Amino acid sequence: GESVGLHLPTLSVQEGDNSIINCAYSNSASDYFIWYKQESGKGPQFIIDIRSNMDKRQGQRVTVLLNKTVKHLSLQIAATQPGDSAVYFCAEKRVRSYIPTFGRGTSLIVHP
């Protein structure tokens, strides 16, 4: 997995806009891909996951897209709100492993 560096990629959006956060993964054998949200001073919070045999999954205001051809994962947040401001991590894991590998986080800043 990748490491979160001192300077995270940052995405700045206006309230109400749609946000797209991207993640590249490395293990083509991964069975699950998971998105977490981490607000300042808190632990990561599970948002949504997707199995490797799917290419799209929708939740409440969020959609995850999986492109296995280019090993790319994205999280789309509709009508972004100030409360969505956080660091977002993707993670990959295999079914028989309980150890997710976390990717580099992206800092989302939502301006009112």
Place this chain on the structure above:
Amino acid sequence: KAGVTQTPRYLIKTRGQQVTLSCSPISGHRSVSWYQQTPGQGLQFLFEYFSETQRNKGNFPGRFSGRQFSNSRSEMNVSTLELGDSALYLCASSLAGATSHEQYFGPGTRLTVT
């Protein structure tokens, strides 16, 4: 349902000392995992416990150890602290089973080593 709790939330220790961190998982969750989070390395897996047995272990030195009790509560211990051990230590719990990939994290313990 109460979430994952970790104690203490903040801790300051001196090099060479040891520290014990505690984690109480969500009721009914039998798997507890520990992670270290630093700005330089991101989230790194330490170890995972299930039914009082260490089931998985990350690539950390033997100074890092843990255990799980019969009520699923877990502790991790770091001996002979080094400055580089300063980090946010996160605990996560999940249900048993091969598809139990949905982990719930606690707020973390912020450890500062001086």
